[in-house]
Amino acid sequence: MMDLKNYNNRDISNDYIYMQVEETPKTWQDKFKRVVKRSLKGELFVGLWIVFREMVKFDIHTVQYPMEKLPISPRFRGLHEIKRLLESGNQACIGCGLCEKICISNCIEIKTKYGAKGRKVVNSWTLNLGRCIYCGYCAEVCPELAITHGQEYEVASEQRAQFLGMADLVTPMDIFKAGKQTEFKGFGSVSPNADENIKKAPLAY
Numbered sequence: 001m002m003d004l005k006n007y008n009n010r011d012i013s014n015d016y017i018y019m020q021v022e023e024t025p026k027t028w029q030d031k032f033k034r035v036v037k038r039s040l041k042g043e044l045f046v047g048l049w050i051v052f053r054e055m056v057k058f059d060i061h062t063v064q065y066p067m068e069k070l071p072i073s074p075r076f077r078g079l080h081e082i083k084r085l086l087e088s089g090n091q092a093c094i095g096c097g098l099c100e101k102i103c104i105s106n107c108i109e110i111k112t113k114y115g116a117k118g119r120k121v122v123n124s125w126t127l128n129l130g131r132c133i134y135c136g137y138c139a140e141v142c143p144e145l146a147i148t149h150g151q152e153y154e155v156a157s158e159q160r161a162q163f164l165g166m167a168d169l170v171t172p173m174d175i176f177k178a179g180k181q182t183e184f185k186g187f188g189s190v191s192p193n194a195d196e197n198i199k200k201a202p203l204a205y
């Protein structure tokens with residue numbers, strides 16, 4: 001075994017492989033020649049030709065975001081939406097707390113209280129967007145189909161902890177009255193074969 005002294009003094013430079021070692025240019029003329037030699041290679045014109053060829057096709061794939069946006073998959077899990085009941089216009093959330101319990105990021109907080117006639121009402125419902133990972137569990141578990149994922153994805157914020165309350169997420173009244181509350185077909189919405197599965201436990205399908 002090699003001792004420490006020999007190990008520290010070992011010379012491995014004989015194993016180096018030197019590849020195309022150029023002499024460093026000394027004069028400005030030599031430096032200029034090297035710049036020209038390195039810059040004007042055949043590959044440059046091949047690259048320019050490819051760019052030109054693609055340019056004249058006018059088959060442009062670049063999206064001018066945010067003026068242009070690509071279509072989003074119906075199953076995209078964007079910012080949460082809280083629905084209103086179609087019959088009454090009230091918020092569909094009953095404050096059961098299942099979304100709060102299932103949330104793996106611990107970002108939903110619900111506070112409830114007893115309302116008139118001793119019924120439970122939602123006092124506050126907040127979502128910390130800084131923690132949410134858009135897993136979809138809350139929408140999946142909601143027994144009232146009150147919470148779904150919408151298609152809004154522009155949720156950047158200057159604050160790491162950006163809290164949204166129920167009022168921020170619930171369908172605005174004017175949109176609801178105009179009958180434009182969208183029943184999103186992705187996470188949290190009624191599945192197309194819901195009638196067949198109505199007798200099963202909610203998460204069995």
Ligand code: SF4
Nearest residue numbers: 103132133135136138
């Ligand atoms: S999408 Fe996931 S992380 Fe976000 S609030 Fe719902 S359960 Fe929590």
Ligand code: SF4
Nearest residue numbers: 093094096097099142
């Ligand atoms: S699971 Fe649905 S009904 Fe229950 S508290 Fe959450 S949003 Fe409201």
